[in-house]
Amino acid sequence: MMEIRGEEVLLPTSAVSAFPRPHWLQGRVFGSREEPYYRSHNLRITYEDAVALCAHEQERAGLDVLTDGAQYYEWEAPGFQLEPIFHFIPEMLGGITPYGPPGDGVKYAPFYKGIVHDRVTWKRSIFEGVVYAMKAATDKPFKVAMLGPAQQSVILDDQHYGSGVELAFDIARALNQELRFLVSQGLEAVQLIDVLPPYFQDGWQIEAQNIMFDGVDAIKFWHVCYGSVDGQRDVFDDKAAEMMPLFGQSPVDVIHLEFTSKGLGELSAFAKFPTNKVLGMGVVDAKNVMVDTVDDIAARIRKGLEFIPADRLLIAPDCGLGYFSRTVAYAKLRNMGRAVKQVRASL
Template sequence: MQIRGQEILLPTSAVSAFPRPHWLQGRVLGSLAEPVYRSHNLRVAYEDASKICAREQELAGLDVLCDGAQYYEWEAPGFQLEPIFHFIPENLGGFAPYGPPGDGVKYAPFYKATVTGPVEWKRPVFEAVVNAMKGATDKPFKVAFLGPAQQSIICDDQHYGDGVAFAKDLARAMNAELRYLQSMGCEAVQLIDVLAPYTQDMWQIECQEIMFEGIDMLKFWHVCYGSVDGQRDVFEAKTREMIPLFEASPVDVVHLESTSAEFGDLTAYKDFPTDKVLGLGVVDAKNYMVDPVDVIADRIRRRLEVVPPERLLVAPDCGLGYFSRTTAYAKLRNMGEAVEIVRAEL
């Protein structure tokens, strides 16, 4: 995999989130009607937290860092999904942020953003995140966000009456955002999406094509199976069914959970498209025990039986944002050590 023009064997990256320091609490960034930062003190605390998060990833030897989502409220048990659901809608035109409750027991505590008019990009959404990471590291990093297909199905549409049309307008707004981040020098982005295991309709890829038009950044797609305090939404990997989506997607890297027992079948990845990099989790984010280095190294070796080292990205499964900092970073450092062991064997 090429990173900054250099071919990296067994490149490494994390997913998108890490636990925040205990002294950073509450919402950091404002909505469309507020300043970018809710206070100067919060800005300083957030940027300091980003430096810690970046440093831990550097110590683990990661090749592409993630922003760590240090601006999200991870410390509110049971309500961690609230900022993920609302952050983008609250920063785009065409939304009222709080509508009816979510669907089902798990999502009932979270209010849906209501679509009241045409979705429009009004101002930068992730500018503060890019600035914080540029101040925290010299290494390449990716900014992660909920994809338009996923975002479209968790909103209360009172304007479009057509879910696909709504999702495509979301994609156009995010394209404007990505073009802005690209102009800032951002090198990589990652969309987060839990929709693909449920439906393999190709309109999802049409949204990706709209969103990534004119974007030259390294593009990741994290297919999320859900993770709140170790509780997932998806219990069937549906890897084979998703292969046509992966083939048609304009992204460079597709990342999936692959460590916990329900998702350990690696044979399906033999049909993964050869023009893309496959990111597979080798650290269990549903287990609070720290994975030993030799266990992680063996997981990497087994994945190399189905994916060559030039097309395998090594990563954790998603969900480390809900762990303690001690455990999350210990898992990450063990992963980095295991990668070095396997690289030496190649």
């Protein structure tokens, strides 16, 4: 059974990462590597207030591990929410210069690549402000989510390493320093966000995870993302069975995937899910503006229990809920919490 702060929790619950921001929080909150950490004092206060509201909503829903809701991301710019994914971490690391060539393909062309011109190093904390804001907002355990080293390595313009794998490993070393620092500041959980495994099942991705998580004393989540920008899916084929060997080799504690929007058909592959891992099951549709009913969510959870026992199943939405209105996002979350209570009572 999953332990949270030393206590065993049956059917633990968490959100994935993102929630919509209040309308009064606009623009980029944190500066890049050469700027002040906050763009302004007013932005800092506004951001910390938004984080407090986000944490409160998750507490109302009964979540066991909270998220900061990625309130520093500019969710209010439709179609351009990928911008911080491309820039937020690279612009804080040494060895990377922003404003490189456009991304590859039509979808990514609006987002410039960072140029890797030297060895990638950790310079200063990337998520320190997130941990500070969450500690002030809640007494419950919380996680910080970040794009992982494998994914970061393929969206950069490498002009130094000549090897995407070596680039990924140095990004992992930099993020390891970041995570060790954040844990020293009170972080209890971390979530790796990754879209590569459905496309490539190469073992170096796990080597990068081992480097990133070495010596990091926190609950480790791995969200395998099927794509969600403006409700658009990137992965249509069933890839769970092909990813299963990676899941078994990964050093993480929880592996989370989308199930509801894509359909529950892939659940059967998880009869072979590694027994030393917790499966994070997406039971709330992150691509449909209709609010999932409590009964529908409960039925999805019970379907998951046919393949994974309750002591190894974590309940979450399919993906982040940052693209919805606040009304819809938090209604979905509260219904998920009610459904979990319903199913727990029947076990």
